[in-house]
Amino acid sequence: xxxxxxxxxxxxxxxxxxxxxxxxxxxxxxxxxxxxxxxxxxxxxxxxxxxxxxxxxxxxxxxxxxxxxxxxxxxxxxxxxxxxxxxxxxxxxxxxxxxxxxxxxxxxxxxxxxxxxxxxxxxxxxxxxxxxxxxxxxxxxxxxxxxxxxxxxxxxxxxxxxxxxxxxxxxxxxxxxxxxxxxxxxxxxxxxxxxxxxxxxxxxxxxxxxxxxxxxxxxxxxxxxxxxxxxxxxxxxxxxxxxxxxxxxxxxxxxxxxxxxxxxxxxxxxxxxxxxxxxxxxxxxxxxxxxxxxxxxxxxxxxxxxxxxxxxxxxxxxxxxxxxxxxxxxxxxxxxxxxxxxxxxxxxxxxxxxxxxx
Amino acid sequence: xxxxxxxxxxxxxxxxxxxxxxxxxxxxxxxxxxxxxxxxxxxxxxxxxxxxxxxxxxxxxxxxxxxxxxxxxxxxxxxxxxxxxxxxxxxxxxxxxxxxxxxxxxxxxxxxxxxxxxxxxxxxxxxxxxxxxxxxxxxxxxxxxxxxxxxxxxxxxxxxxxxxxxxxxxxxxxxxxxxxxxxxxxxxxxxxxxxxxxxxxxxxxxxxxxxxxxxxxxxxxxxxxxxxxxxxxxxxxxxxxxxxxxxxxxxxxxxxxxxxxxxxxxxxxxxxxxxxxxxxxxxxxxxxxxxxxxxxxxxxxxxxxxxxxxxxxxxxxxxxxxxxxxxxxxxxxxxxxxxxxxxxxxxxxxxxxxxxxx
Numbered sequence: 001x002x003x004x005x006x007x008x009x010x011x012x013x014x015x016x017x018x019x020x021x022x023x024x025x026x027x028x029x030x031x032x033x034x035x036x037x038x039x040x041x042x043x044x045x046x047x048x049x050x051x052x053x054x055x056x057x058x059x060x061x062x063x064x065x066x067x068x069x070x071x072x073x074x075x076x077x078x079x080x081x082x083x084x085x086x087x088x089x090x091x092x093x094x095x096x097x098x099x100x101x102x103x104x105x106x107x108x109x110x111x112x113x114x115x116x117x118x119x120x121x122x123x124x125x126x127x128x129x130x131x132x133x134x135x136x137x138x139x140x141x142x143x144x145x146x147x148x149x150x151x152x153x154x155x156x157x158x159x160x161x162x163x164x165x166x167x168x169x170x171x172x173x174x175x176x177x178x179x180x181x182x183x184x185x186x187x188x189x190x191x192x193x194x195x196x197x198x199x200x201x202x203x204x205x206x207x208x209x210x211x212x213x214x215x216x217x218x219x220x221x222x223x224x225x226x227x228x229x230x231x232x233x234x235x236x237x238x239x240x241x242x243x244x245x246x247x248x249x250x251x252x253x254x255x256x257x258x259x260x261x262x263x264x265x266x267x268x269x270x271x272x273x274x275x276x277x278x279x280x281x282x283x284x285x286x287x288x289x290x291x292x293x294x295x296x297x298x299x300x301x302x303x304x305x306x307x308x309x310x311x312x313x314x315x316x317x318x319x320x321x322x323x324x325x326x327x328x329x330x331x332x333x334x335x336x337x338x339x340x341x342x343x344x345x346x347x348x349x350x351x352x353x354x355x356x357x358x
Numbered sequence: 359x360x361x362x363x364x365x366x367x368x369x370x371x372x373x374x375x376x377x378x379x380x381x382x383x384x385x386x387x388x389x390x391x392x393x394x395x396x397x398x399x400x401x402x403x404x405x406x407x408x409x410x411x412x413x414x415x416x417x418x419x420x421x422x423x424x425x426x427x428x429x430x431x432x433x434x435x436x437x438x439x440x441x442x443x444x445x446x447x448x449x450x451x452x453x454x455x456x457x458x459x460x461x462x463x464x465x466x467x468x469x470x471x472x473x474x475x476x477x478x479x480x481x482x483x484x485x486x487x488x489x490x491x492x493x494x495x496x497x498x499x500x501x502x503x504x505x506x507x508x509x510x511x512x513x514x515x516x517x518x519x520x521x522x523x524x525x526x527x528x529x530x531x532x533x534x535x536x537x538x539x540x541x542x543x544x545x546x547x548x549x550x551x552x553x554x555x556x557x558x559x560x561x562x563x564x565x566x567x568x569x570x571x572x573x574x575x576x577x578x579x580x581x582x583x584x585x586x587x588x589x590x591x592x593x594x595x596x597x598x599x600x601x602x603x604x605x606x607x608x609x610x611x612x613x614x615x616x617x618x619x620x621x622x623x624x625x626x627x628x629x630x631x632x633x634x635x636x637x638x639x640x641x642x643x644x645x646x647x648x649x650x651x652x653x654x655x656x657x658x659x660x661x662x663x664x665x666x667x668x669x670x671x672x673x674x675x676x677x678x679x680x681x682x683x684x685x686x687x688x689x690x691x692x693x694x695x696x697x698x699x700x701x702x703x704x705x706x707x708x709x710x711x712x713x714x715x716x
Contacts, residue, residue: 159622159687178536179555194623197537197555199585200576200684207688218558227557227585230708264517265552289647326558329517330565350588355713 005172005212005234008151009129010065012036013344014229016174016214017336018239019069019131020182020248020323021045026054028247028336030061035340038129038235039064044071045109048117055125065128067153070112073134073275076296078107083295083303090303093283093319099310105295105302112137123148131155134275135187136168143169153214155185158194162205173209174237175201177217181240181325183277184268193268193276199231206232220327222346226354229347240325241343244333253317255333263328272321274300279323363530363570363592366509367487368423370394371702372587374532374572375694376597377427377489378540378606378681379403384412386605386694388419393698396487396593397422402429403467406475413483423486425511428470431492431633434654436465441653441661448661451641451677457668463653463660470495481506489513492633493545494526501527511572513543516552520563531567532595533559535575539598539683541635542626551626551634557589564590578685580704584712587705598683599701602691611675613691621686630679632658637681 006014017024017032019042029039041058043051051068058066087101094101112118112132119141122130130145131153145152146169154165155174162173164187176185177198186193196204198217205213215228216237228236243250243258250258257263262280269285270276274297284304294300301321308319324331332339364372375382375390377400387397399416401409409426416424445459452459470476470490477499480488488503489511503510504527512523513532520531522545534543535556544551554562556575563571573586574595586594601608601616608616615621620638627643628634632655642662652658659679666677682689690697 177555177557178553179558192623194684195536195553196684197535197576198557199535199555199582200537200578203576203578203582203685203688206581218555218561220558220561223564223589224557224561226588226712230584230588230712231581326552326554327561329562351712354584354588354709 005214008171008212009038011038013340014235015225015340015343016040016067016235016237017242018182018216018237019067020239020243022321023243023248023250025247025249026057026061028242028245029058029066031245031247031336032242032340033062033064033066035337036344037340038067040067040069040131042069044069044112044133047110048115048121051118052121052125055121055127067129067131068122068127069131069133070118070137071109071134072112072132072137073297075111075114076107076299078299079295082293083299085292086295086300086303089292090307093307094310097310097314097316101303102306105299107299108302108305109298119144122150126150129153131174132170133183133185136165136170139168155216156205157184157186157201158196159204159208161185161187162209166209166211170211172212172214172234173205174214174216175205175233177201177215179218179326180216181266181278181328182323183273183275186276189270189276198228202228202231202233218325218327220330222343222348223350224327225343225347226350240328240331241339242336243324244331245336245339247336253320254322257317257322258324258328258331259333263324263331266324266326266328270294270300272301272304273297277321277323278325279321280328282320282322283318363572366529366570367396369396371698372593373583373698373701374398374425374593374595375600376540376574376595377425378597378601380679381601381606381608383605383607384415384419386600386603387416387424389603389605389694390600390698391420391422391424393695394702395698396425398425398427398489400427402427402470402491405468406473406479409476410479410483413479413485425487425489426480426485427489427491428476428495429467429492430470430490430495431655433469433472434465434657436657437653440651441657443650444653444658444661447650448665451665452668455668455672455674459661460664463657465657466660466663467656477502480508484508487511489532490528491541491543494523494528497526513574514563515542515544515559516554517562517566519543519545520567524567524569528569530570530572530592531563532572532574533563533591535559535573537576537684538574539624539636539686540681541631541633544634547628547634556586560586560589560591576683576685578688580701580706581708582685583701583705584708598686598689599697600694601682602689603694603697605694611678612680615675615680616682616686616689617691621682621689624682624684624686628652628658630659630662631655635679635681636683637679638686640678640680641676
């Protein structure tokens with residue numbers, strides 16, 4: 001590890017809490033930042049006004065730097081026929097809960113690519129760090145954010161995406177391996193997913209870029225952090241490791257599932273949201289080969305959320321989006337500050353052990 | 359790293375050259391063993407008599423320990439209808455080279471599970487190490503090999519497989535992450551492949567077993583080795599890193615491809631051999647969704663090899679099995695001894711660097 005990234009981000013430990021839309025909270029982000037890591041808010045599913053509130057709530061809990069994460073996917077293209085066919089396909093599942101599908105589906109989140117009010121909020125609030133998922137915003141947006149003194153991170157899953165992000169002028173790359181939970185950061189899923197593992201991806205990127213690297217995917221403890229640093233990463237980003245923290249917004253069913261048997265066999269599916277994401281497999285993960293074409297992200301997600309709501313009203317959680325990475329069985333239910341402390345101690349122990357045998 | 363595994367295997371450095379059927383050679387294995395690692399012969403595609411010869415050739419080049427790797431898949435179930443349909447599907451591809459598919463397909467390799475002569479050769483020749491791929495041999499075979507003083511390794515891809523291998527009495531586990539080139543070691547591909555990355559897999563296994571662990575998949579240099587050791591591995595197994603060595607049996611087309619653009623986008627397919635394997639994508643990787651059901655492994659491989667032969671006769675290498683892992687772009691064309699030396703130096707440098715910052 002070089003200290004360049006921690007210095008750049010103004011943090012003490014090379015640990016970033018992954019922004020997890022729906023799971024991250026101001027309390028979680030603040031606790032991680034207070035403990036010397038970088039807390040994150042995932043606001044991809046939030047409006048500009050909600051984001052302003054979330055940033056304010058986080059600032060009320062910590063004066064330290066934190067990260068705000070945006071979704072940079074191409075805005076959804078509505079397709080009434082495809083959406084109707086999808087709702088039709090889901091109709092029998094709704095019927096199991098005596099419910100009907102919604103009459104129509106909507107684009108439930110606005111992409112940052114076209115969210116002028118969101119950019120305005122960021123330029124006004126000036127969080128220390130902003131990170132991008134699913135792609136990159138336009139050059140003018142990047143220039144404006146940099147001009148406001150904000151450090152920029154971009155999630156990449158391949159060397160080609162890394163080249164694009166570097167050319168766009170971001171300050172560091174989040175190298176997301178296939179082990180990672182949640183949505184794959186792949187810029188263009190239509191072009192296929194190389195599914196590169198964290199270990200290989202970090203080494204590939206270390207050879208091609210001078211930007212600081214943040215390893216993400218499968219890292220759950222200090223040994224994992226030590227490994228990432230040995231690969232040439234400057235820091236790690238950990239999501240699944242923080243889901244069981246009391247400060248996260250994960251509901252009890254999600255927490256129970258993450259501590260159950262399904263945690264050992266996470267899978268990637270696009271069926272829930274319209275874009276590939278890794279999580280605890282549920283009934284919507286099945287039949288991915290036989291289902292009709294999906295509506296665009298996040299229009300498909302509108303349907304899955306409606307189905308989850310219908311099922312949830314009957315106490316059924318078989319359709320919940322319970323994202324998790326391959327390290328899920330190693331998740332610990334600790335307060336975030338304690339978890340960061342444990343990670344730092346484990347990292348130190350791993351480094352001393354490497355020392356002793358070198 | 360604890361010294362327990364290197365002591366157990368009688369080697370100096372925690373580096374195992376992966377057994378690669380069709381690529382490994384006595385010269386490669388001997389060079390790696392002479393350099394202080396553990397060389398391997400992949401004899402899954404060889405007869406008992408050929409194996410005896412290969413062992414003899416290796417022994418003529420080194421007195422040091424080396425490893426002999428066996429395929430432990432369930433013997434193929436012939437299915438004339440499925441095989442005929444498959445040959446029919448391939449017929450237009452053969453026609454491109456003015457060739458016809460073979461009249462019938464055969465089980466071109468004998469599984470070690472039913473290869474009594476192979477067991478006899480091993481018990482007579484007593485290589486220092488024997489390793490298993492695709493599963494485990496019967497208890498009596500394991501007992502006989504152990505009784506002969508042979509150290510046993512088993513390749514596993516999940517915690518469940520690790521439990522089976524440990525219960526069977528092997529001495530160490532090769533934890534094969536999804537990054538790895540060549541055939542996935544999955545015991546039962548019908549049950550699905552969890553596709554666990556090396557980083558997550560090694561941490562998961564480190565928590566469940568007291569057996570020494572050998573990390574495999576995506577490891578191409580000393581930084582990768584240092585990372586694996588930080589994860590709790592006792593050694594690494596590297597395959598793709600050794601393909602470009604002059605001592606390997608890789609042909610010029612394979613070497614050229616590994617240094618070309620396809621190396622950046624390896625894929626897993628069962629289409630070539632009947633079992634999922636990662637390699638440089640070729641024409642048989644396409645259309646995996648639309649092809650008919652495959653003959654059993656390795657009956658399907660008989661067809662792919664015939665097609666490759668027909669194409670190769672016209673100077674076309676579009677159907678070659680060019681296995682490679684996700685670290686392929688990092689492969690170096692160095693003599694094996696030089697490569698091992700470089701890996702050891704890089705590992706030492708990585709450890710000193712970890713020391714300096716701890």
